[in-house]
Amino acid sequence: MSYKFTKGAQVIGDLKAADDTQRNTLIDFGEDQINFETSGTVRMQVSNTGITALNGAFTGSLHGTASVATKDQIGETIVGGVYEIDQGIFQNPNSSYNPIYFPSDDSFTERVGPSSVNYFIAPFNGELIQIQIKSTTDFTSKALTSSLHIGTGTANAYSSTPATSLSLNGQAANTVYTFDFTSAANTTFNAGDVFGFSLELQGGYAGTESIHFTTVVKYSPYV
DSSP states (O other): OOSSOOOSOOOOOOEEOTTOTTSOOEEEEETTEEEEEETTEEEEEEESSEEEEGGGTEEEESSOOSOOOSBOTTSOBOOOOEEEEEEEEEESOOTTOSSEEEOSSTTSOOBSSOOTTSOEEOSSSEEEEEEEEEESSOOTTOEEEEEEEEEOTTOSSOOSSOSEEEEEEOOSTTOEEEEEOTTOSSOEEOTTOEEEEEEEETTOOOSOOEEEEEEEEEEOTTO
């Protein structure tokens, strides 16, 4: 004989915490929905379509997608993505190269113009975040312009016309130039597009420069 023992499936009502003085910590079972409450307020809700928690400030999917969270605890949108950070160098560029066209890393030679051999293919929709440049050359009084170039459809190279550009005033040798594209327009591209970059120096290159670069691109595979 067993005391206070049940076996098998049961049909029960809501559950309240026995040790809670106010009796307002509970599990509330609804129609295809379960609410978890503390102090009489729903903190997490589970339904057929997803999970809502923290008073609605966090929502997620039950379908196995990677975009689980859309907002944080204070309601700010969470930005997800895969960041690709590449770097390279071009040395003693041909003086006729202005701008210099280059891909995301140093696996291909920079070019005098858009080429079918120095672009990257976008695996997902994405956007340009930042380009950094550093050179041993003194660029004082010369502007530097960094650009994103995109090719779409059946294009065999990206366009020579920039999709977006930013310019910075030249500074002393070994200055780090940070071209921040996060607030710029037309920085995005679609999966399957080809893209590359260019760097233009006001007045042209002398052919003796040594220029390091870093590019930061964000892909959005979760949408």
